[in-house]
Amino acid sequence: MSLKNVYLYWDDVRTLKRELEPQGLQLRDVLGGKGAGLMLMTNAGLPVPPGLTIPTHVCNQYFREGERLPPGLWDDVKAAISELEQRTQKRFGDCTNPLLVAVRSGAKYSLPGMLDTALNLGMNDAIAHALARQTGNPWFAWDAYRRFVMMFGNVVMGVDRSRFEACLEERKAHLGIEKDTEVPAEDMQQVVTAQKHVYQQELGHPLPTSGEEQLMAAVEAVFRSWNNERAIAFRNKDRIPHNIGTAVNIQTMVFGNMGWDSGTGVAFTRDPADGSKRLTGDFLPNAQGEDVVGGVRKSVPLFMIRGLAHLSSDDRARYDSLPRDRRREIDLALEPITARLLPGWVRVADEFDAVASRLEGFFHNTQDIEFTVERGTLWILQTRNAKRTGVAGVKIAVDMVDEGLVSIEQALLQVEAETLPHLLVAQLDPADRLAHRNDLLATATGASPGVGAGKIVFTSGEAQAATRENHRRLERGEPIERVLLVRQETSPDDIAGMQVSQGILTVTGGMASHAAVVGRQMGKPVVVGCGDLLLDEAQGQLFLQGRVFRRGDVLTIDGATGEVYGADVRTVPSEVAQVLQGTLPGTQCGTWPYYQRFMAWVEQRRLLQVRANADRPDTAREGLIRGARGIGLCRTEHLFFQHDRLEDFQTMILAETQAERTRAAEVLRSHQRQDFREILEIMDGKPVIIRLLDPPLHEFLPKEDEHWDSLSRRVGKPVEDLRRIARQLYEQNPMLGHRGCRLGITFPEIYRMQARAIFEAAADLKQRGLDPQPEVMIPLVSVPAELEQTAREVRAVADQVFASVDGIRYQLGTMIEVPRACLVAADIAPLADFFSFGTNDLTQCTFAFSRDDVEAKFLPDYLRRGVLQVNPFVVLDRCGVGRLIEMALREGRAANPRLEVGLCGQHGGDPQSIQICHDLGMDYISCDPPLVPVALLAAAQAQIRRPR
């Protein structure tokens, strides 16, 4: 069944759905979100202006054919317009009862404000005169014409908008008038004439008068807008595929600006900020939609359309709680609505309540509705599921279950998993954020949620120095000074500094850069890829948006939105997080009961176990209170960056003999044992997967001269000698070099030391009556013998350490992160208790993509050109990497039925990837502590969507 070029809103939606189903398509795949909603509403008998949809596949065809409208399309559109004329009893170009239409984009996923829209198509001089006559409102007719010329000239033809706006402004200045509504109709007519002149001047041809011609140009413009830079950037940010195209809606115009019995607005069926069950939204009488969206005029709260006299007591209280200025603004805006008009508005309001409630029932979800009132008649222009905060999402989900509106499964599915961390991190105080809107200097990539504000430091050393100074301040009873680390990009050298900073801001990098990965691990707010930022570290200053900031100036970053403020913006802490940490009683947190019930539902439905990636006691604890059932990845090397251990580690790296190396390893062992003891104690009774040393040794070497000097004194060898040894460690492609188990095999004393530290820590806890469950993980195995040889060493250490301690169970497994490991999984599995897929490296090797290089160099280009639909480091590549995982999992389990299988790459926190892990039959996933709730919910959603 091939798809049509045009669908009418009143086509039978059930028939269409039946046609699409065998092709695996949903309504919104074909019609876009807007078109699907309008068709569903029309079919349900809701008041929708009649219209039609050109589906998404036509847009794709448009681009495939080199930006040309597909043959046959226009005949189909014209036929549909005829039907539209019949249904509306209006006619395109007819002076008695003219049909005017709006042309709007509508992709599968919402791209608010990114794509183009043109209104009032079908307009020309004759029609404007007719409209003036017909409505008895010449101002309205000429104002509509003015808007048409401007939008058509600007949006469709690309003329600078200000050129048209100037025509109105000049006229207003000439008349000494401020408000558009006060411009006399004849002057508005002159504005239109002036605008048409501009049009002719700029484009070299007169404004087309034929509605059909206007329509064709507008449809093309909407198609083209799919690939404008804003839209591409937005899709990249929101991980929306680039190849799905947009649908185009051609819809009968309705006018909210036909007088004070008309108006327009947007509404949410529940409060998208806190989830309260009340209609929320904004409304503007005698206005078109663009006036509301564009903020040209001050709108009023939706509940006020009944007028002050007819408010419920609740709404009256809401009105009373508003600041006085705001109340005056509202009163002023509603003034033109006379007592005569008010009953009509109350009727509209009641009707809207009913429509809103029907829509919620219909879509089983909170709705975000656009509507227009034309001379007392309510029209619904669009409805879609409302975006909401994590707090609102959880509350609404629980409420809707209690109201019997949705099942628990539906409730779990309606919350976007990614919004859950919002409940658990500090937020910018909304009022203070508004107050600082002029300090918003950049919106880069938010890589780890949370808000961080602090004095700028440029190096890890400065951050640590500030911390030491803070210790002194604390002793003296002085307030401490928080710092924010700003770097070109971070490296392992910076870890100690990152740990003590309020947040990290980097000029380069993406979601998978070092700062992003480590920051998420630490639960720190991180903003990366702030390309506008110019860093002059030497002078201790940075430049952003023409402003200069010096060391010690304060910045605030929002790691959820990527916003960077050049000021100290107030934050509000998360109450739920405080309850989880035990610092606030659950009874004092309004959201807590909702969160608790919601997460209990999640827990009952998920099949995948969720663990946390945590390298330190504090992050382990973070994971635990968020619901992690163990540690899926503890990277031992991160421990070396703590407490001046780096030099001990460097001493080991630069050892020239096995004896030197063993001696240095011994020094490190006591540190490591202490770390492991703490983590195992926190995770008592739960599995803790500890990965033995993984990165190439040269990553740990000093970068700065002073560090070399200090190291030289410590080791007792000249700097030149150390540098010479270091040079031998240099690698052309370190990612593919001497690291992971390759180090474990060539320098067995390192793994031996680490294994001993782990097992001694476990033995210690066991003797204290605890139940430690260490699981040792060997990284980077590509040949079974690598695991065999390293495992033999580790087991020998375990046998020694546990000789005198009873009943410690430990597991020994391997990270599957090299393609070859997947290919020979059947030979590896019998040697392992578990497989943990390290999908970061596996993705790198499978694609031959060096993560850092690729994200900096060509990945953005690839996404823009549609070579890739998503960044494979963010969303697991099902057909390439996923296929390797599938093979390894199937063949590994066949060879070792006891094998436990999980994933510990960055994909463990991504809902789409979690669905894949669920579908593939994994036992667990592991993710950074802040993302544990995301993973839990995504796991439950996966099981609801496709039960296993």
Next chain:
Amino acid sequence: MSLKNVYLYWDDVRTLKRELEPQGLQLRDVLGGKGAGLMLMTNAGLPVPPGLTIPTHVCNQYFREGERLPPGLWDDVKAAISELEQRTQKRFGDCTNPLLVAVRSGAKYSLPGMLDTALNLGMNDAIAHALARQTGNPWFAWDAYRRFVMMFGNVVMGVDRSRFEACLEERKAHLGIEKDTEVPAEDMQQVVTAQKHVYQQELGHPLPTSGEEQLMAAVEAVFRSWNNERAIAFRNKDRIPHNIGTAVNIQTMVFGNMGWDSGTGVAFTRDPADGSKRLTGDFLPNAQGEDVVGGVRKSVPLFMIRGLAHLSSDDRARYDSLPRDRRREIDLALEPITARLLPGWVRVADEFDAVASRLEGFFHNTQDIEFTVERGTLWILQTRNAKRTGVAGVKIAVDMVDEGLVSIEQALLQVEAETLPHLLVAQLDPADRLAHRNDLLATATGASPGVGAGKIVFTSGEAQAATRENHRRLERGEPIERVLLVRQETSPDDIAGMQVSQGILTVTGGMASHAAVVGRQMGKPVVVGCGDLLLDEAQGQLFLQGRVFRRGDVLTIDGATGEVYGADVRTVPSEVAQVLQGTLPGTQCGTWPYYQRFMAWVEQRRLLQVRANADRPDTAREGLIRGARGIGLCRTEHLFFQHDRLEDFQTMILAETQAERTRAAEVLRSHQRQDFREILEIMDGKPVIIRLLDPPLHEFLPKEDEHWDSLSRRVGKPVEDLRRIARQLYEQNPMLGHRGCRLGITFPEIYRMQARAIFEAAADLKQRGLDPQPEVMIPLVSVPAELEQTAREVRAVADQVFASVDGIRYQLGTMIEVPRACLVAADIAPLADFFSFGTNDLTQCTFAFSRDDVEAKFLPDYLRRGVLQVNPFVVLDRCGVGRLIEMALREGRAANPRLEVGLCGQHGGDPQSIQICHDLGMDYISCDPPLVPVALLAAAQAQIRRPR
């Protein structure tokens, strides 16, 4: 059927073979080459001293159990010794008729001289006296004892050999005697006493007198020797697996030193140097085998054992042709063989002729035989297939077919494919090589066969300067001066210099290093990994073996053997190569008819097509004359290193705008068109796969300041600007970075330029009546859209260029070198005419091995520890990489049945890998021009072994 711990030579060999067959084992897998040969010969009734073999699996078990003899082994050995005593009618430790045995290693593959051997075990004072009595030859008895003490003390117990030798030398000095044979028996007895004293002194315990104790120690020593450094190095060099272990042979001693009716020698059934059908070898009367191998005494040619009087006329002529000194040496050595003894020797010689001929018939191959004559009785100690030169191999194969001794298939299988290039490259003149043996300074890794001699230059620039100077010399009629490039390691910067040098010698690097890969491509002799060489480029000198060489001094390298001579060693050119090049008539080359027939047989039997990897007209021609049926890989980037084009290319790389880049690309296009025209013309009517730009751009940037200055003048931008742009090109893991089709997508003008150059060259030739067959290859595809988008561009160019030219067929395909490409091959195949597996990169990504880093850092260690059996960059990894290839091939062909499939990595020249390609069902392989004959023969052998 489990394997036994011990096998006797007279066990029924057919029964054993039947037992092994179902386990997929061959006799030599279990018994080693030596043991298998001895058992076969014993079973065939040939005169072999009775003995037994401890099979290879026992050696492996020995290492698995931490270097301990497996339990039960010794009981089995003792039982076997009893049977040996019965058969020989001698007894271990018996003074009447003592049994003495030799303990010798014997692995599946020959490791000549690498593993340990101990002789005369069972010896002690009483036995020596008995032996003296029994033989009536006390000197022999004490000499045998002396040898035993020395070998046992040195080989088995690890005492320095010279400590024992000193005892004899002192005695000889004391007596004023030079020859061992002249030392009186009593003095020899004293030497033994002195040696036993040394033994006690060094080891703290007396020499064991029990034969069993001696035997046990010797067996362990042989096992241990499997993992000594020499053996490991040899296995690495010859790509022998490390985990197959060695067998141990315990064999009744026979003595060649019992008098002048005894002797020992080695023989080849045909001449291993030139393939002549005559017994060749060396013989030494009244001596033990070690005297021959060790070169202690001067041996005589085997044919001389009949004595001068009984020589055939041929042999007489051979004798007469020897230099006078050599003739005198021989006469002297044979002097003690009296007229009385001579008839015995003639009988032995006749017997040996018969045995040799039986062995050839038995093994269907030229044999390398060790034998001993004990008091007129001939004993065969070992036989194995003879190593021979390429020339000999081909001649013998053809002769044996003509003689009806082997089938053509057997003849093709008996030639080692790797030896064929020897027929086609210059060789060191044997006599001059001998004359310069003291100038042999190092034996490193021979990476590309051929001999190169020239004056040392240290940089590519010097090499090029020398070439310019040579041009001037030529004009002046002066002799030119050849140069040899010596570098720490080479980089793309050096290519122009490599091209004009006689050979390349590098300090670092392995078979897959830049110098090796590029050198093979160019057909230049290359020796790499010469770690003993110390380079002082600044001072223009190098140090090797305590000698200093300055710029301009002459070195000679042999790229087949890895030898480095500190002198100008004379070479002899290959006659076959001259015939192929048309510079010598085939009738004037003795080997030519053999080569021609042999290669014709190869041609009839191979299924795989063989192409050459060639980037330049001259190498393309090299490939063609060696039998290549097309070019499988022409790397366009190598063309940029020619004729000062590098700066043009650098200009393109450093372009900041598309316009600049397009302009620079235009300059390059005419160069490229010229190159492609030449190559396509040479390969007229044959496919030429041209790969579009592949390496990361920064690989092409200047390294030296002067180059930056020159480039700055050319481009007209300040050096700082250029360096800034260059810095942006830096990548952490270039192998996985912005390269291949990723460049083609982000900078489409580069691929467009290259495609245009290719198609214009083809159009040009077509118009001249030729039949160009260009095939454009897109590298590094991992996502189908990459191929789709780049292919669209290329096809658009083809459509333009070919608009006015009829009938040019071109193909468009992709390199499959990223694991993901294999996984989504079904989606890529419909877009491609061919797949060419780039197994170098595919191996890198599949293993996560960076070739250069890995070979320098841990691969040697991995081979030594048995983590890997072979270097996967040399031999294709069947179970990992091969599995990906298998998937891609199967699924690609299913999606596109017309798909042509080949391989163009380094593996294309490796016989083992070629067998895999054949088995997988590929259509062709491509390799470096010098290796084309190797690939052809390997392809034929593959088809003979497993017909497809």
